[in-house]
Amino acid sequence: xxxxxxxxxxxxxxxxxxxxxxxxxxxxxxxxxxxxxxxxxxxxxxxxxxxxxxxxxxxxxxxxxxxxxxxxxxxxxxxxxxxxxxxxxxxxxxxxxxxxxxxxxxxxxxxxxxxxxxxxxxxxxxxxxxxxxxxxxxxxxxxxxxxxxxxxxxxxxxxxxxxxxxxxxxxxxxxxxxxxxxxxxxxxxxxxxxxxxxxxxxxxxxxxxxxxxxxxxxxxxxxxxxxxxxxxxxxxxxxxxxxxxxxxxxxxxxxx
Amino acid sequence: xxxxxxxxxxxxxxxxxxxxxxxxxxxxxxxxxxxxxxxxxxxxxxxxxxxxxxxxxxxxxxxxxxxxxxxxxxxxxxxxxxxxxxxxxxxxxxxxxxxxxxxxxxxxxxxxxxxxxxxxxxxxxxxxxxxxxxxxxxxxxxxxxxxxxxxxxxxxxxxxxxxxxxxxxxxxxxxxxxxxxxxxxxxxxxxxxxxxxxxxxxxxxxxxxxxxxxxxxxxxxxxxxxxxx
Numbered sequence: 038x039x040x041x042x043x044x045x046x047x048x049x050x051x052x053x054x055x056x057x058x059x060x061x062x063x064x065x066x067x068x069x070x071x072x073x074x075x076x077x078x079x080x081x082x083x084x085x086x087x088x089x090x091x092x093x094x095x096x097x098x099x100x101x102x103x104x105x106x107x108x109x110x111x112x113x114x115x116x117x118x119x120x121x122x123x124x125x126x127x128x129x130x131x132x133x134x135x136x137x138x139x140x141x142x143x144x145x146x147x148x149x150x151x152x153x154x155x156x157x158x159x160x161x162x163x164x165x166x167x168x169x170x171x172x173x174x175x176x177x178x179x180x181x182x183x184x185x186x187x188x189x190x191x192x193x194x195x196x197x198x199x200x201x202x203x204x205x206x207x208x209x210x211x212x213x214x215x216x217x218x219x220x221x222x223x224x225x226x227x228x229x230x231x232x233x234x235x236x237x238x239x240x241x242x243x244x245x246x247x248x249x250x251x252x253x254x255x256x257x258x259x260x261x262x263x264x265x266x267x268x269x270x271x272x273x274x275x276x277x278x279x280x281x282x283x284x285x286x287x288x289x290x291x292x293x
Numbered sequence: 294x295x296x297x298x299x300x301x302x303x304x305x306x307x308x309x310x311x312x313x314x315x316x317x318x319x320x321x322x323x324x325x326x327x328x329x330x331x332x333x334x335x336x337x338x339x340x341x342x343x344x345x346x347x348x349x350x351x352x353x354x355x356x357x358x359x360x361x362x363x364x365x366x367x368x369x370x371x372x373x374x375x376x377x378x379x380x381x382x383x384x385x386x387x388x389x390x391x392x393x394x395x396x397x398x399x400x401x402x403x404x405x406x407x408x409x410x411x412x413x414x415x416x417x418x419x420x421x422x423x424x425x426x427x428x429x430x431x432x433x434x435x436x437x438x439x440x441x442x443x444x445x446x447x448x449x450x451x452x453x454x455x456x457x458x459x460x461x462x463x464x465x466x467x468x469x470x471x472x473x474x475x476x477x478x479x480x481x482x483x484x485x486x487x488x489x490x491x492x493x494x495x496x497x498x499x500x501x502x503x504x505x506x507x508x509x510x511x512x513x514x515x516x517x518x519x520x521x522x
Contacts, residue, residue, distance in 0.1 A: 249457030
C-alpha cells in the first residue's frame, strides 16, 4: 500500500488535512495548539495534558474544551478535572496498567472516529518528545502499536521536531514543500534493522540497512534544488517499521 | 543548556571537553567564574561555536581540535579523542559522563543513542548521558550488570529500552522484572518501571540486568528533593 503524506500540512493554515488531535502531558506550544485545535474534528487530552491546556488557555478556556480527557487520572489536578467536567467534557478513566495514557487515548479516538464515521487524514499528537526519556521512548512505542490499530498516519510534534513511524508496506511519499520544513530530517531504525531505499534526501539510502550500532541517518537533509524550485518528495521504502523525523521551522527561524 | 547543579562532579573529573557548540553554553553559564571552568579541549566541526567563544577559550590555552569527519557526530568524535587521551595519560577512569544530548532536536537525541552504541566497541568504560531529570546508559550484551541505586539521587522511575533490536532480558530489583522475556518495540518496552519496594529505612536492592543485545537503561534523577517529573 503506497502512502502519500504531507507531514506538516497540519500546521499550515491553508492545509487541507482533516485531523484529530491528542494532547500529551507536556508544556504546550501556543501557536501549534491554536492552529491544530481549529482544524481538529476531535480533540482529546491524555491525563495531565489537561493541566497544561487549562494553564495555556487562561482567558479563553471555553474555546478550548476537549471532547474527552482520558487516562488513569494520576496527573490531572482535582481543580482542572472539575473544571472540564463542569464544562461537559467527558472524563474517561482507563485503568489498564500495561498501556500508556497515550495508547489508551489513541484507542478511544480511533473508536470514536469509526463510530462517527469521520473522514480523517491523520492523528496529530502534541507533546511526547521531551521530558522524561522513558516517556519519549514510550511515545515511540505507542507509534508502533498504532500500526496495528489504524491505517491512519499518527504524527507527534513537540518543539521543532516531528516524528512519524513509516509502516513496512509499499512506499511512502512525503511532500516537504509546505514552507514549514526545517533544515534537517532523519530515519531512525528504533525497533530493529530496516532495509531502506530513499529518494529526495541529500544522503539517500540505496537498499542499505539502517541499524543502531551500524548506520542511523541523522542530520540528513533534503535534496538540493535550484532556487525557486519546489523540493522533490522524499520517498521511503522499508522492510521494517522505520521512524521518520524532521525539523519544523518556527517563526522563520530554524536555527535549532 | 547545561545544569551546573552537578558542580561537585567537576571536582572528580580528570578530563573535561566540549563538543562544538557546548562551549557556547559553558561560556554563558560560567560567566563570572570562567577561569574555573576551562575545558581541556573543544572538538568538532566548529559550525556551532561562536567566533567570540572560540577565541575566548583559545586565548585561555584550551586546545581546539577540528574533526571534519562528516560520517561521525561531534559527540562520537569528542569521545574518541577523550578515550585516546585517557589511554595516553594512563588515567584511571571509572566512567565517561556526558551532559546534554537528550533534548532538543529529536534526531540528535537518537544520534546520542547511536554514539552509545559505537562506544561499546570503542571502550569498556560505561558511558553515561545526563540531561534534565534523565540518565541513560547502554548495557552491553556480555555478563550481567548490577546497578546500585541507593545514592539518594535516584528518581522514582526507571526503564529498559530495546533501541536497535529485540533483547532477551532477565532482571532483578525492579518492581516489574523481566524473566527471559524479549523486549522489542511493538511488543514490549519497559517504561515507567520502578525499583522493587523495600521496607522503610532499608536500602534498595541492586538492579541486575542480563541481556543478549545492547539494551538502553534509563532512570530518573531526583532534583532538589523534587522528582515530580
